[in-house]
Amino acid sequence: MSDTREQILDQIKVQGDLVRQLKAAKESKEKTAPSGGGRASSAGVPALEQQKQHQKQQPEQQQQEQEQLHQIDEEVARLLALKAKLGGDAPPTNQKFTLKTPKGTRDYGPQQMMLRQGVLDKIVQVFKRHGGEAIDTPVFELKEVLTGKYGEDSKLIYDLKDQGGEILSMRYDLTVPLARYLAMNKISSIKRYHIAKVYRRDNPAMTKGRYREFYQCDFDIAGTYDPMLADAECVKIVVEILDTLDIGDFVIKLNHRQLLDGMFQACGVPADSFRTICSAVDKLDKSPWADVRKEMVEEKGLDEAAADRIGEYVRLSGGSELVEQLLSDAQLKAVPNAVKGLEGMQLLLKYCSLFGLDKRVRFDLSLARGLDYYTGVIYEGVLQGESAAVGSPVKTSQQNGEQASEQATVGSVAGGGRYDNLVGMFDPRGKAVPCVGVSIGVERIFSVLEARAAASGLKLRTSDVEAYVASAHKGLHEQRLKVLNQLWDAGIKAEHSYKLNPKLLVQLQHCEEHQIPLVVVLGDAELAQGLVKLREVTTRQETNVKLEELPAEIRRRLQTA
Amino acid sequence: MSDTREQILDQIKVQGDLVRQLKAAKESKEKTAPSGGGRASSAGVPALEQQKQHQKQQPEQQQQEQEQLHQIDEEVARLLALKAKLGGDAPPTNQKFTLKTPKGTRDYGPQQMMLRQGVLDKIVQVFKRHGGEAIDTPVFELKEVLTGKYGEDSKLIYDLKDQGGEILSMRYDLTVPLARYLAMNKISSIKRYHIAKVYRRDNPAMTKGRYREFYQCDFDIAGTYDPMLADAECVKIVVEILDTLDIGDFVIKLNHRQLLDGMFQACGVPADSFRTICSAVDKLDKSPWADVRKEMVEEKGLDEAAADRIGEYVRLSGGSELVEQLLSDAQLKAVPNAVKGLEGMQLLLKYCSLFGLDKRVRFDLSLARGLDYYTGVIYEGVLQGESAAVGSPVKTSQQNGEQASEQATVGSVAGGGRYDNLVGMFDPRGKAVPCVGVSIGVERIFSVLEARAAASGLKLRTSDVEAYVASAHKGLHEQRLKVLNQLWDAGIKAEHSYKLNPKLLVQLQHCEEHQIPLVVVLGDAELAQGLVKLREVTTRQETNVKLEELPAEIRRRLQTA
Structure with missing residues (x-):
């Protein structure tokens, strides 16, 4: 045709x-x-x-x-x-636009899908081990649902065109839709996971796994509970996931928004500048302190002395001994928020220790997290050493300024924290549902694993076909269909050529290329006796099998393989 | 808090x-x-x-x-x-908008997700049995990619707001993105499946499983092959899926676009009206012939005699005997397109017969399918009898006009066909990749199964928790964390209360409500001897188990249960 x-x-x-x-x-x-x-x-x-x-x-x-x-x-x-x-659907002889996916997005081919599905399956396994239930929400929300939730990042939200009716925006994360879902359905406690794509009109750095359309894998615990029990379990979940994915050495940085606010207060930051100064601190994983200090003083009008005091604190990181030290710090001791944050951190570290995480977590005062809605514990899983630098080494020599920051941030592969007020923003009576959760940065994990797979040169199988039904000579396509039907009905994964009379060699090559373990070779001589040849692709050994015993024999071979 | x-x-x-x-x-x-x-x-x-x-x-x-x-x-x-x-995130004390999901969309709660995941897993199993490979594409495409592909339905496409940069639209189906993917990557053969949400600004009838955001499950075979081999396999796939989902009696209607065009020509329809008359015929599953005839004559200016001749043909349905009869029909015999379509249908029915589908398929001349891009075989899986009417019986008395059509269409749960020119529309040199595929209407299947689940009153488990770790008295939360950690590290799905000192009765009730099979009850007396109580929730039997043997013992109990 x-x-x-x-x-x-x-x-x-x-x-x-x-x-x-x-x-x-x-x-x-x-x-x-x-x-x-x-x-x-x-x-x-x-x-x-x-x-x-x-x-x-x-x-x-x-x-x-x-x-x-x-x-x-x-x-x-x-x-x-x-x-x-050519008929009604005549193609334009000259395509007037470039054939591409939208900026910052990509297709996943069969190889990438196998890898992705493997990663997601492992993550879901961990979520389920902790009693997670799945939910799903629409890809877009009423625009008002997203308004006022993301601070400076709101400009990155994708809006839909007004085509009459409601004004809609694409979801920016899975947390705000969860809060809307809880408030709308008056749910006061749930342990839910949600794996879905979110949308941000950011400047993509796709080789580093940063896209405009990307998967988030979120686990959140909602409900009014005793302090830090749920929070510590979220940290445990991150560790289990990064362990099971085996993507290299990592550490979970921990901090507390209340401590940050208390520390800002102790350093002399005016209360109405806490969030904007916090945004500046958040850039410390990408920029050196000198740049962040400059932003605080020149752009955000902070007193130089206050900035320097902040600079002293944010270079601190450690374990429970650091909490003790800060609890006796004269400046912090005087600020109730700081003391509460430190006490929370002490309890969290204790629970993490009971979960065997001492060597996995680090209290780090420079961790701030960008989003406005956090109110308590915040944390971030960061790849350490070589694996963190996997990405595009090609780019590094060209882009000096950006490169340093890119390389530093690809290390962050999970993040989250406590947000006790978000659900209340949706409830008409302001009824709060305290929440804590974690989001796994799977796109960055895919990038690391894709780079590793590419380096190893190994080819993943992209289909699960167990048996290929081949013709030894011409005129056998109807026989093939009958045998295939027998195998499918027996639940065996099977395929054949869609050509009437394919060459045997071509059929066998297909099996080798696609790593299909078994070939059923049909020929008139064998069929006349009710037999078919069963061939093992790797050994090339062939045995005659009775047609009616074929499904059972294939199953037996697959089990012993 | x-x-x-x-x-x-x-x-x-x-x-x-x-x-x-x-x-x-x-x-x-x-x-x-x-x-x-x-x-x-x-x-x-x-x-x-x-x-x-x-x-x-x-x-x-x-x-x-x-x-x-x-x-x-x-x-x-x-x-x-x-x-x-209240902090920076003070909620608006009066919510100014209704808390809802966008029109035509819905959240999936844990119960619905369990049901949905079960359905999708079964479908994927069938796709894989036929050698399908998974791909994924972005949720939006450049607007030009979708332009000119959907005929009259183009007005239902969601556009994104122009926020600078590319002009984007939400995908309307998974077929056009597949064609774009094949042309862009110069792939000339693939057997792929794709499960993802698509978007149509249609008038939703949500109780019937018709939404503006809905899942499609597509399987397509692309490549230049011998006639009807791939087409028949797609029909087989639909039958396997509807069988495995066990949603009631069904039939697969078959027809051929070339036959339809030939039939229109034989009836005296002008060539440039084929597509628009085809759109009218497509409405026969929702409207009586009299209405469709009226549309043809009054809206689309068709000659009355021609319409009546069409009316004679579209009431015909049957098996291969009907093909024979039409091959000797004087009017059709004279039109090459009609003959080619009938010969194709003959071959398809033969292959379907070899797949054991005689009683599952019916050649039906009234089947037209709405989309412009089909060029050969078309088919539709339709639920028969009672199961087809599941939906909203409440509505029936109120909406007379709409109701008849709604009730008729809920029956359609799968559809597809051959589209040989679509990929060529994207290729700059017009290089065609012939394709045939099928789309499973899972939302309608969810609706049927949800209605059935609601009627049965059975509650699905929404988490897989195997063991709950409980405190028999106060002061045991740290012990709980240690035991939980032991279970999680052994791969056992476990949870506990996030309260420091929950009441034992409350903890046991939680397990009964959530159908958790085992409870590990901690108490100082047992712990002093290195023991814990293991309780079976259904029988309420308790046995003491050594702490170090707990994971193995739990695993043993779960296997024998």
């Missing part, structure tokens, strides 16, 4: 060239004789003027032109007839 | 009322004494005039007003202080 079609396309091309030649010839004649040519380019020439020019033409010239026009019309008609042969 | 917050919210409410009262009192005084009141409503009063009025006031009046203003300011400050207590 496609051959015929391509022949027509070739004919269209030839015919199209002919029409263009004729038109060009006519036009060049008109150019050399500008006073003639009734159909000369009329741009800017008034209609009446054209008419006058036309009347001035010689009869001979006119006739010649008529013939030319007639020929062109005829050839155009032939061209149209050819195009009509 | 939430209590404190709610107390503050109550205080804010009281304080807010006080401020409003004070302001109202002041305003009413100003209204009764319009010549006074320096801060009287200034709407329309020029500034100079206000100043003059102010100068006319008595000193006493002025002082009284000053005091009033001072009091208001003080109370407003108190209100602001209270609001500040």
